[in-house]
Amino acid sequence: MNRSMKTAIGIMLTAIMLFPIYWMINVSFTKDTDMRADPPHLFPLHGTLEGYRAVLDQQLPYLGTSLLIALGTVALTVIVSAPAGYSLAKLRPRGAGALSFVLLVAQMIPGVIMAMGFYSIYLKLGVLNSAAGLVLADSTIAVPFGVLIFTAFMSGVPAELSAAAKIDGAGAFRTFWSVILPVSRNAVVTVSLFAFLWAWSDFVFATTLDGGGAQQPITLGIYRYIGNNNQEWNAIMATAVVASIPATLLLIVAQRYVAAGVTAGAVKD
């Protein structure tokens, strides 16, 4: 098989894999009247922007809430996990191994089950249906992963760096803040990226903890849509397309961080 042949096959396989995404975009431009055409229209030749108009009219608040929640989750995740990663990688106190173990185990707990526990706690505290409550819950998906990434990355930072800082009289906090953290930029990006995507995509916590809230994320916006008017699939798919923008954007801008994050879980640390 020569190389251009392989490229052709590669393009074909990618096209098959991405077909559902193409279909989502296609349907988002399809007119209501053509929605149930048989056979379905393969290209949006006589398309409409109705779907996207509906997004602008109805979904903007949801998108705003999602952005807020995702950014909050990123901040919380980095604040909690970066110092922990530093300690586990560089200071290695007694009990560090046990803590790493707990973090690995924590990643295995299904979100649905966490949601139930959170629900009963939030109900008591009266913080159901709040964006802050969702930030807290969403961050549980990202914090164990974040510590893992920070630990792995900071272990690779040369010991001379922190030794030099120490000679210059820097304490542990200074060393962390002014030496280790700046050179760990890549880890910060990877962790932030995944925390953002997971919070943006979260459905489990949103539907259990924010089902009746005034501020709801876009995942609930779409879910509502499917339930309420399942005739307007162009509007549903247009919302889905808009909700996919962050993931696509991040993949284009930060592809190597994505690949690093995906493999991190399978990497021996």
Next chain:
Amino acid sequence: MAPHVTTRASVPAVPETGAGARRPRSARSGGHWTAWAFLAPVVVYLVAFYAYPLYRNLDLSLHRYTVRSFVQGGAPFSGLDNYRTVFDAPTFWPALTHTAVFTGASLVFQFSIGMALAIFFHQHFRLSATLRALFLVPWLLPLIVSASTWSWMLNSDSGIVNSALGVFGIGPVNWLTSPDWSLVSVTIANIWIGIPFNLVVLYSGLQAIPSDIYEAAALDGATPWSTFWRVTFPLLRPVSAITLLLGLIYTLKVFDIIWIMTKGGPADGSTTLATWSYRLGFGNLLPSFGPGAAVGNLLIVLAMVFGLLYIRMQRRAPR
């Protein structure tokens, strides 16, 4: 396998060491305590947002809660009653079987397709890196996006899948509305979502195999087929095992896709432990938190068994 996360650390630019030394500290040998001070946030966090919700969950499963006592407290202790209720429920065996079938089928297909693609993309042709990156998109999309797209594609009357099958004379399949097909449908969608993960991890495993081994195999006149079975596959065993176990843990947890596409139905046709737990707790007007939490805890135990296996394997994997 290539530790992506750590290798990148050798690149960082070295900042001026004096920059961090504006305020010298007198006590810099705090050692143990300093180290735990850095860990304090995450420890507090784990206790408050992991241990406590899980404790609440356990508590829920051991008491007879009603909506009233859920809010006001004072539910009577009921021992393992909720667990007994769950085991005796007519949904129990179907849910367990569906979980096994859903997980098993997802893993087999995700892994074998991911492996085939990893080997294909490992040949480094033009555009291979770009195309490989595009393969990641399904994995990154919000699950509600993937699930609703598949719902519409699999729609009985107007879906593209039935329309395509119709060209070959295959009658319309009620993908989501027939109890015989709904589990197949959600499994297909889940396989699609999981392929990128398998591709990326196995690909990085392939990269770690030194190329001179392949050269030696080629010199010995090995065919591509026997090279795969005798060289690639054995060398990828540790990575494969970890990929499969991680996939298993992820798949046991899957809830969103099934709930959005079928709500576990029709007639429990695609109910798994995860969706059942959710339905018991939140799906009805009159929630049964106790049994819901009990199912959830069973799922945790299941995930934990494989989780510990994963940790064990990861510790033993050769560097």
